Amino acid sequence: MGQGKNQYQIIRTALHEQIESGALKPGSKLPSERLLSEKFSTTRITLRESLSSLEADGLVYREDRRGWFVSPERVTYDPTVNANFHTIVTHQGRVPGTRMLHADLVPAPTRVQKLLQIPALTPVYRLQRLRSVDGRNVLYVENYMNPAYFPDLLQHDLSRSLSDIYQEHYNRRYARVSFRLYPVGLNAEASSHLKVTTGSSGLLVERTNYDQSNLLIDCDFEYWRQDAVVIAANTTINPMA
Amino acid sequence: MGQGKNQYQIIRTALHEQIESGALKPGSKLPSERLLSEKFSTTRITLRESLSSLEADGLVYREDRRGWFVSPERVTYDPTVNANFHTIVTHQGRVPGTRMLHADLVPAPTRVQKLLQIPALTPVYRLQRLRSVDGRNVLYVENYMNPAYFPDLLQHDLSRSLSDIYQEHYNRRYARVSFRLYPVGLNAEASSHLKVTTGSSGLLVERTNYDQSNLLIDCDFEYWRQDAVVIAANTTINPMA
DNA sequence: GGCTTAGTATGGTATATACCAGTTGAGAAT
DNA sequence: ATTCTCAACTGGTATATACCATACTAAGCC
Numbered sequence: 324m325g326q327g328k329n330q331y332q333i334i335r336t337a338l339h340e341q342i343e344s345g346a347l348k349p350g351s352k353l354p355s356e357r358l359l360s361e362k363f364s365t366t367r368i369t370l371r372e373s374l375s376s377l378e379a380d381g382l383v384y385r386e387d388r389r390g391w392f393v394s395p396e397r398v399t400y401d402p403t404v405n406a407n408f409h410t411i412v413t414h415q416g417r418v419p420g421t422r423m424l425h426a427d428l429v430p431a432p433t434r435v436q437k438l439l440q441i442p443a444l445t446p447v448y449r450l451q452r453l454r455s456v457d458g459r460n461v462l463y464v465e466n467y468m469n470p471a472y473f474p475d476l477l478q479h480d481l482s483r484s485l486s487d488i489y490q491e492h493y494n495r496r497y498a499r500v501s502f503r504l505y506p507v508g509l510n511a512e513a514s515s516h517l518k519v520t521t522g523s524s525g526l527l528v529e530r531t532n533y534d535q536s537n538l539l540i541d542c543d544f545e546y547w548r549q550d551a552v553v554i555a556a557n558t559t560i561n562p563m564a
Numbered sequence: 565m566g567q568g569k570n571q572y573q574i575i576r577t578a579l580h581e582q583i584e585s586g587a588l589k590p591g592s593k594l595p596s597e598r599l600l601s602e603k604f605s606t607t608r609i610t611l612r613e614s615l616s617s618l619e620a621d622g623l624v625y626r627e628d629r630r631g632w633f634v635s636p637e638r639v640t641y642d643p644t645v646n647a648n649f650h651t652i653v654t655h656q657g658r659v660p661g662t663r664m665l666h667a668d669l670v671p672a673p674t675r676v677q678k679l680l681q682i683p684a685l686t687p688v689y690r691l692q693r694l695r696s697v698d699g700r701n702v703l704y705v706e707n708y709m710n711p712a713y714f715p716d717l718l719q720h721d722l723s724r725s726l727s728d729i730y731q732e733h734y735n736r737r738y739a740r741v742s743f744r745l746y747p748v749g750l751n752a753e754a755s756s757h758l759k760v761t762t763g764s765s766g767l768l769v770e771r772t773n774y775d776q777s778n779l780l781i782d783c784d785f786e787y788w789r790q791d792a793v794v795i796a797a798n799t800t801i802n803p804m805a
Numbered sequence: 806g807g808c809t810t811a812g813t814a815t816g817g818t819a820t821a822t823a824c825c826a827g828t829t830g831a832g833a834a835t
Numbered sequence: 836a837t838t839c840t841c842a843a844c845t846g847g848t849a850t851a852t853a854c855c856a857t858a859c860t861a862a863g864c865c
Contacts, residue, residue: 355815366850376763379749388816388857405801497801504795506747506767508620522617526747554745558799560646560738596845607820629827629846
């Protein structure tokens, strides 16, 4: 079957080798689609097929109307480890960044209502944040907290680590987590923040978190750039529920 | 930004609604690309963009040269639960199937060598299996076992559950697992078995498994149809390593 | 310096068309 | 009834071309 028969696969392989060999360095920009298609004696459409294929494997990524780039190494993310984004990224020798976009109190969206097991239209705190690695936006997060457990949350300095605020002001810490992973096409909100084309593929990690008393305290939706992360975990095997 | 401005997004939305409303039932075949593009007064290329977008969200899937279909509900898969494929799928009211493709002894591929922490070219047992839900192939698995822990493995009836064989003949059971998740374009091997186009997106779950004595006994590579599964887990939060 | 503005380059979207390569089903041959 | 053959149909790949929307740049202005 198909390694090198079709033209777009031949081009794909050629670009792949350029990346592997290090001729194209992580983070560097590829030549323009028009120039590349000319070099490979093909059309932009076919060339874009090759690029999309590489994109699906996370080897290259694009920024809307800016160009194609070679993907940097992935960050490893373990949802079961009690460490914040900053700590995890720093430990991997990378430079993390966080930008608070918005914090408010809103009626719980349907999905949040279900996850937090609260009545319809219950107000919940919502935090929207954008996180980066080495200056590249890789993660858009929406956090929803049950205000019953976090009175006056918005009064605190939300630019700090959430888990620190939980610990200091409410004496709560994450003790158990339940998460689900969906490969998705990124929605308009996430893709605009991550500067990718609407609908380009990403990874949605949906978490519900419990504190030391097994109370369901919050949930979040993490929209990752598909090529920026590898989800990993290391746990004991459990008997079936 | 982009919900309904571009034509391919309008078409996407229209098809999406047809699926949501139940006019197009899970598993049913969509009209041909040519017919659909005519109905929406557009070209096949644009229509295929809409379909690819829906495919990225796992709402539709395609079978190579057979057509496009509405995706059935996803199966939930928890890598931390000690239950075999058959049990998990049955518990969700679905009908599982397994086909043994090949079983042999091969020199460990580089990745396997690394994961199992064995010297280069150590022979390992390899099992290739294809698994289905409700008659649809959703998972291609390659299993690699360290023969030091499973002498004469191939002598046993490998159509049975692996964990049963482990337990019965070797007194070993899974106690701990480490796994990593990669969204990937499916390789030629996996895609031909899953009847998808080479390079179409899938989910690779790479597991390394330890027994009750904490011995690294095997690893496997699970190539899932991207739209067929949702990875979920439920664990305690661990301190950072 | 800092701001505005127009031009250019880039990727994003779209049309029209053609041929290739498996799948399928109907009909012929047995 | 069973098998074989072949034509029709499906999605897969490819060419050629055009225009749109945004990002960037360099020139002009204050």
